[in-house]
Structures are given as structure tokens and as C-alpha cells.
Amino acid sequence: MITFGPLGFTTPLMLWALLILPVIWFLLRAVPPAPVRRIFPAVGLLLGLKDRDSQSDRTPWWLLLLRMMALACVIFGLSGPVLNPQIAREGDGPLLVVLDGSWASARDWQQRQSHVIEIINEAGRNARPVAVVSLTDLPVGDLTFTSADTARSQVAGFAPAPWQPDSDQFAQWATALSDQAFDSFWFSDGLAYDGRGDILDTLSDFGRVTVFEGARPVYGLEPVVFEDERLEFTVRRVANATASEVQINAIGPDPSGREVILGAGSANFVSGADTATMSLAMQPELRNRVQRFVIKDQATAGAVSLADDGLHRREIALISNANQEGLDLLDPLYYLRKALEPGADILTGEFGDILPASPDVIILADVADLPANDKKALTEWVEQGGLLLRFAGPRMAASDLSRDREDGLMPVRLRRGGRSLGGAMSWGDPKGLLPFDDTSPFYGLTIPDDVLVTSQVVAQPDPNLSDRVIAAVEDGIPLVTRKRLGQGRVVLFHTTANADWTSLPLSGLFVSMLERLSVSTRRTAAAPDALAGTTWAPDRVLDGFGRVHEAKDLAGVDGELLVQARPSRQTPPGLWRMEGQTIALNVMQTGQELATARWPAHVTVEGFEGAKETLLSGWFLLTALAFLLVDALATLALTGRLGLSGLKRTAAVMTMVAAVGFLTPSETVAQANISADQQAISVTSEVTFAHVLTGDDAVDNIAKAGLRGLARVLILRTSIEPALPVGVDVEQDELAFYPFLYWPISPVQPDLSDAAIARLNAYLRTGGMILFDTRDVGLASSNGPNQRKLRDLAGVLDIPALETVPQDHVLTRAFYLLQEFPGRHRSPNVWVEAAPARQEKIEGMPFRNLNDGVTPVVIGGNDWASAWAVTERGQYMLPVGRGRAGRQQREIALRFGVNLIMHVLTGNYKSDQVHVPELLQRLGN
């Protein structure tokens, strides 16, 4: 290959053919254009007439030039021109493609993958065996080099991990490869990390190492700090020269549970800086809802900072019946207030006012009994997940609360009176606490020596007492007991919340215990020993692209380790949960700087974001063809074979050729150019059904043909006369014009953007209906690609609770009476919005009285469009079933379509007809 600037030629020898151009020029000039034979009776009159000059026997220069250019184009085309030719990497022997596979690679993962595939293709051409490994996901066992085809198929299986490679693991893995030799192509994420040099050394031992790095900037978001009622953000990047601005979005659920952007701000990097800060004030209600902060348009795990308890302030209601005229220090709530105020919002007041505010925790300090209705309300609140924390005191000791029978809001039965220790009238000394049991939430807390209990209420020994004790004094008498009630908990400290009966509230242990009970939350990173002995399980984890997933079967981790942990396979970044508390483990750590990887001079570093190699042969040959076409026309014109009318015809043909040749690929552009108004007018002037474009042409065509077939049946059988169906792109098109969307699920469909989600939700809320069709029979237990895709798509949409179509659903009788809803398949699993609860069938009525609402979605997998699909000539496109049964099935499928559209357009009109007998009766009277 030889190159001229960005242009290269794969078969440069062919260019020598350019030398013959002058010869051809000479020959073409000498040969006049071929004559036309023409019958002409008056030829006798012409005999003897001489041509005045011989100029016209030569081809005109511009025609010659045209032909020369056509020829030159052919020669260039055949010489294999390549724009931006990639330098071929020579080499033989096995080739190892190493991917960093870290979160920082996620920002240009697609490019990386396509470049890896190019590299593999190249290796395939050189007959080199290839293996691909990701440093964050090292293969188990030996390294096997395979053919390029096999390796290429593996590439798609790699995904970036939300942590960085571990050089120790790699070294361990590499020792198994001791006696192999291979070259390495290392796709680096461009960030410096510990051990990168070691990995490089290890790889260099096996053979040459070439490094590929992308040029896109990396941004990382440090854990968000909450200070002085403001959220403080620190954004890091690899220092580069230009100033830039990044937007940070706070994402969390809105009141209806959908994820929305709750707040946003932008951080400005000055030129050359690697850090930018931003601060954002948010209302507590909004802030408590925030689940994570993300840097906009940065799809990496490092650009996500998860919000944990540190940002969420709990609302705690403090209630005591104590006389408010006493001294502060004797107030049963004084110490509690002191302990809780820094990390929580305190509510005080009457029961009736507090419960509607739905606090997270209600603390009753020395409250004996409650009015019956308050008690009922409080019980309900606890059952729905509240934490009721009670402290004992003189009143409780004196009351009959939970004496003979266990009170619903007490964890244990109490003995009358309680006991006193170390007083003048008592036997023993004040007692300390027993070390916490490993089943106790307090396990791991160290107990100061000066914590003593002088008085307490005493639990009745009951069979289930031992399960409920979570702390005890030295002689084994329970000090803190707990029981679960519904989804909530009731915890009783058998002593006071002030220093009357114990010195516990004076100690730091008290605060730690409250934290462990998730009454209060830590403000700053907890000390490791404060979490010692707790087991935290991941609740939600991040993937390399910064998306949040449910944690599935990941093992729990000791709290002490978790606080110190860096993200790794064992401790993936995410939200970790214990009891009611959460800790966020973020990819970026506080103070972590991002730096570019430095490579020794002997390592070749290549970029992979350069211009893509483009073969130009086709274009050159096409141009040559165009030149020849013009030449043909020009020759015809010159020889007089192209009359005026001929010219017009030719112009028409040329226009057509041009249209076919150049306009077809840009059909979509042309469509986009149709003014939106025109489109709107055309689809709203008649009932128009739409199908969602999935990007899979086969599926889209069937969907369109299906709706065409359905429309035909509707026109024939009903008064609905829909227009031709249209395909809509949910990312761009307005959906409100279409009463009905058919959405075939295809795995190739890209995920929805936020705008599309908002548009679809608005569509569903305002009366649109979407028929989701997974086209795979929809077996409930199957986990096919279409079903997974449906879950991905529908998970973000505002879809109500579903049930399989009940026997009395209006779909079964909107037009036809139907019992099943087959398409090409006949699965009974078709889902619609669940009917409201407590709607019982009235005796003697055939149906339940379900008059309201049209289901916004119908979900199934029966591949209806395929059963409906007809060609433009009205023939069915796809077979359904076999023989007579098949015809019957198709008929039922069409009837289902009719019923569905009737349901869409007339709502529950048919359901209302259950009132007809009654109305008739009234009329008769």
C-alpha cells in the first residue's frame, strides 16, 4: 500500500494504467463518432455535396475530458483507494487483547469494542490466534488462544466493571501462563492506578505490548457531602487544557414512584484544572428522595454518587407526658434531643398532629398507656414500617401496661414495679452491661465501664423473651428488647431516656445504639469500629455504565470492611443495607484524584478514535458510471439522435436515476423534512393506528402489515375506518395523535431516553393504549431476550398493576364474544390492568360491575401482528396454525384485534350495558 496524505491505495500497481490515458486521448480524438444510418429518399439531391470542414469528425474536447475522467475513475477505483488507511500491524504468533474493563472504559465502550473487533479481524487476516481478557474479569483457568471468529464472538460478552483492575490478581493469574509467548494489545482506560506498571511489566515478559487509549475526557463524582444545609459536590477529571462545564443531576422518585431529575446544577472546570466544585441547596423533602447524583451524559459508574443515610434526615417524633415545667436536665427527652438533633429533624407535639406527618421514628419516653384510637393509629403506623422506640420510667413502672397480657405496642410483658440496684434500699450495686450477643444489632459496640444501670423495669420471662432481648445487664436481666410488628419494630429500653435510672444516656454508647437502631444516622463516614460486627448486604449495585441494578445473590460484608473497602468484585459499588440503614459505596472515593496513565517510552501508545478507514472503490466506480451515463447522453446529443422531445424524456430519466441513486438512502431525512404540522394533520384527520419502530426492519414490516390487515378487517366488519398505519419513533414523534400503539418487542431496540419515557407516560396517562407483544408465546417462566427487553422497557413506564384477562373483562365482549386471544400463538397469558379490588360479582349478573377505565396496556406474546399481517394486495403474509384449525385461529386473532380496537375507541361502553335490563325495567314502570 502507498499513501498520499489521508488517501492510500491497496493495489498501487494499478495506477500505472493512468499512463495509457494520453494514448486513449489521442485515439479517441482521431476516431469520429459513429455515424447514424438514415433512410432518406432525397439522397439523390445530396449526392456530390461536400462537407465544408472536417472539425466535427473529432470528438469535442469536453466529451473527451469526460471520458478520460470516467476512465481515470475506473483506474482509481480498481487500485483500491482507502481513505484514512489504518497502518497494518504486522506480526505473527498469538495475540492477547487486554481490556482494562474498568468504569473509566465505559465512556467509549462501543468504540473500544468496535476497535477490538477490527484488531481481531486484522489478526484473523494474519492467521494469528487471539484471546481477549478483561483485567476486571479475568478468566478462570488457562488462557486459550482461539481463532479470530471465536474471539470476535466473545467480544460482545465483555462489559466494563465498576471497579479498577487489581494487579495482584493479575499477577496471580499470569503466573499460570508462565511458558507462553504472545503479543499484547492493551486497551487502557487512560487512568493511572496502582499496579498498572506491574501489569505492564508482566505483559512485557510475554512479548510486545501495544497500548490503545481513547481521548474522551473522564469525569468522576466524589461522594456528595452534606454540610450547612447544602450539598457539596466535587467533580474530578483528568487534567486537560480546556475549560468545560458539567451538569450534575440529582435523580430520585417523584411522588408517583417514577425516576425524575429532582435537582440540577453545573460545575465549571477552569482551564487546566482537574477539580471543580459545586454546591446545591435542596429542600429536605426533595433531598430525602434523592437516590443518586450523576454527571449528565457521562455513562460511567465513576460519574455516579449514590445517596445514603448521610443525606437523608429522618423525622423523629418525641413524645412524653412528663410535666414540662421541670428542669431541662430532668426532662425525659433532653438527652434524646441532644443525641438526635445533629442528624435528624425532630417533631414534637400531639399525637393527632404527628402521625399525619408520617415520621420515620416515634419515641415515647415514659409513656404508659395511650387512648384507644391513638393506639390503633400508632399500631397501624408501626405495621406499615415505623419504628416505635419506648423508654421506661416511673410512670411505666407504676402502670399496668403490658402486665398480664402483652401489649401490642410493647415487646415484652413487664413485672410490677421493676427493680433498683445500688440504692440505699437495695441489695446489689449498680450493674454494667453484658457484651452484646452476635445476634444483636448492637454487636461489636464497645461498652464503656462507666455505663451503669440503677433502675429498670423487668420483663416477665416468657417463652419468646430470649429472642427479643438485644441488650442485657450483667445479671442477664433484659435491658433492651425488641419485637417486630408488621413491617415495623417496637423497641423498649427498660430504663429511662434521661439520667434518672442509668448513666447510659450520658455515654457515647447511647448515640451508637440509636444509630444501630437506625433511629439516627451518621453525619460523616462512620469509624470502622463503630460498624464492627455488623453485616451489610448489597441492596442496589452499579454496573460499569453507572446504571443501578437490583443486587441479586451477592454475599453480605462485615461493616468494618465495608467502610474501608474500595470497589471490587467482592464489594461492588452500590447501596449496602443493614436493618433500616444504608451505606453507599461509591466508585470515586473522597479525595481520589484522576490522573492519566503514564507509559514507559518503549511502549507504543495508539489512539483508536481516529478517522475510520473508508474504502472508496465503490465511489470511484460509481462516479465513473455517472460519467459514462453523461457521456452516452452527450454522444446521443452530438450525433443528433436526441431530439428536443428526447431531451425532455432523457431529463426525466436522469431525474429518476438521480432520485433512485441519491435520494433513496436519505428517505428518512426526507420524511423528517415533511413538516410536523402536515404529518399531524394527516394522522389526525382519520383514525390512525401506529406501531412503534423497533429498529428491526423485519419486525417493523410485519407490524405495519399487521395493522394494515387489522384495518382492513375493521373497515369490512365495523364502522371504524382507520387510515393506513404509521410507524412512530417514540424518541421523536408525537404520540398523542394515535389512539393505539402496537409495540412489538425486539431485543435490538435501544433503551428509552428520559424524554421518551416522559412522553410515553403522558401518552398512557391521557388515554392511549399500548399493546406490547413479545412475540415469543410469553411463557410465564421463560426468560427470553424479548421478555427481558420488555421488562427493561416497561420497567421505566408508568404501568399499573396487571392481571391476566379475567373472564368478564370487556375485551371478551367489546364486539365479538371471545374466550381466548390468540395471534400466531395461542397463549392464555395476556395481561391487562387489574380490576379494582373489592368488586364482587352481583348475584344474577353475568359480569362484575367494572365500568371505569380502559386498560392502558395489554401485554402478551402471541405475535398478533403476524396473524393479522397482509400484503398490500391483501394476501396473508404468514401461515397460522394448520388447515382448518389455523384458519379458525386467524379468525379469532382478527376478532381479538377488532375487540381490542373497540375497547380502545369505545372504552367500557359494552360493560355499561349490564345496566340495560334495569333501565328497561324502569322504563316499563
Added chain:
Amino acid sequence: MNHPPVTARALRRGGAEISASLPPLLAAAERLAQTVLPGLHGRRRAGQGDEFWQYRPATDSDELRHVDWRRSAKSDVNFIRQREWQLARTVMFWVDPGASMRYSSDKNTPEKSTRASILTLACAMLLQRGGERFGLIGATPSDDISAGSGDTQILRMTQALEALNTGEADDFASPDLRTLRPNTQLVILSDFLNDPKVFSQAIDQASAAGVTGLTLQILDPAEEAFPWQGRTIFESKSGALRHETLRAIDLRDRYLDRLNARKAQIRDHSTGAGWQHSCHHSDASAATALLWMYQALERRHL
């Protein structure tokens, strides 16, 4: 130029169409005295005819069957009833059978030969309506259709013209007037692209025999316009003549000069001999040409 074969039927229909609108052609009787053949026009003397002329006393030489017994019964002598001697004008047509006539430059334009045949037939029908006699001079004397009248004559002429248009032919033909009878009128329809001497001689020969007539030059529009430009080989219909040019457009002016000279030559010779001449283009209306022919034939006899 693919034309549907010219059938006898089509030719008759075409002729009937364009002759339908014209009044009967009443040929003026010229040289009445010298007429050899009786016609419909009274000759002011006894002879063959339908109109009563006179009674004359029968002589011995009269056959008895000629005696008009009703008139004779009124007197003593026998009378012969004589009818006026009537004259039918005779018009002979010569339609150029040369291959050069079988040409049309455009599919919407009829071939020159077709146009000539239709004009001939139309004219013949008019003549027949006026009771005239007509005939066709063929390529050879054996092909001649001697003068006659009636539907059968039309049919025969039609068939002859059809044969003329389909058979093998040289590029050019010259009229063979040996069978031409005196005191007839001759209509020559040709493109006159053959050597003009041929036609001069024919006109002279006919005039010498006391025949007058008219010449109608039929040309294709392309022959008048010469609309070609580039390198072209022009061939005659049979391919016998050819001329190659590199720039046809250069020849145009000189060709048109020559064509006009040729037309003038024919016209001058015709009018010089007392004939009438006109030029007709095959893309123009045939009725115009027929009208001209009708008037020209009539004018001669006034």
C-alpha cells in the same frame, strides 16, 4: 417506419372518407367535337346516350329493332328515336410506384405512397360520382387499368394501388405512357425525386398526344426540413444510393437550395405544358390536396 399493411379495404375507406364531403365532380366537356368516347354530357348530336335527341325518318339501312313504333304509328313513315350522344371524360392516374415513395419520417405521418393512393382513389370516386371514366397507368403496360367507371373499377384500382405499395420496387420509377389514349387527362402523383428529365419527357409525350393533366408533388416534411445534424449516412430506400456526411447540418442549406430548384423545375415544366402543378406534404391535410385536384380537373374543362 412500421405501418400497418395497406389493405384494399383501408384504402377504400380512406378514399371514401375524404371524398364524402365534396360535390359531384362535373367535368367540363372540352373538345366536345373530338370526343371519341360517349359521355354523360350532351354532344348536341345523335349518338349513344340516355337523353332523347330527335326522331328521324328511318332509312333502309336502319335495323327494324331501332324503329320507335309509338312515334311511327302517328304517321306513315317509320321513325327512329335518336338519343343525344353523351361524352364521359377520361382521367388517367399515374401513381409513382418507386420505393422512394414508401417513406415517412415520422410514425404519425403516412408514407408518401399511401397518401398518393388515397388521393387517387378519392379523386376516382368523385369522378365516378360525376359519371366520369378513370383508369390507372401501371408500372408496366400490362398493369394498366384501362378507363372505366363503376364500383368495380374503383375496386380494381384499389387492388392495383395496393399491389403498387407492397411489391418489390426500384428507388425511382418513370411513367410509361405508351398506352395512354389521346384526349384524356393525366394525373401524375409523385415525389419527383427521380431524374427530372424523365418527367419532362413524360409530360412532353403526353402533351404531344393531346393529353393535359396535373402534376402533384408529394413530399415528406423531413424532406423539406432536413432536420439532421451529426454524422450521418443517408441511404435511399433500397440502399442503392448513399451519401455520408460528418455534419448533416452543414448540408441543410445546400440541400434545400437543390430541393427548391427541383420543385421549380417540375413546376415550370408542368405549367409550361399547360398542366397544373402543386406540391403537397404528406403531413398536411389530404382533403386540401383533393380539393386542389378537383378544382384543377374542373378548371381545365371550363
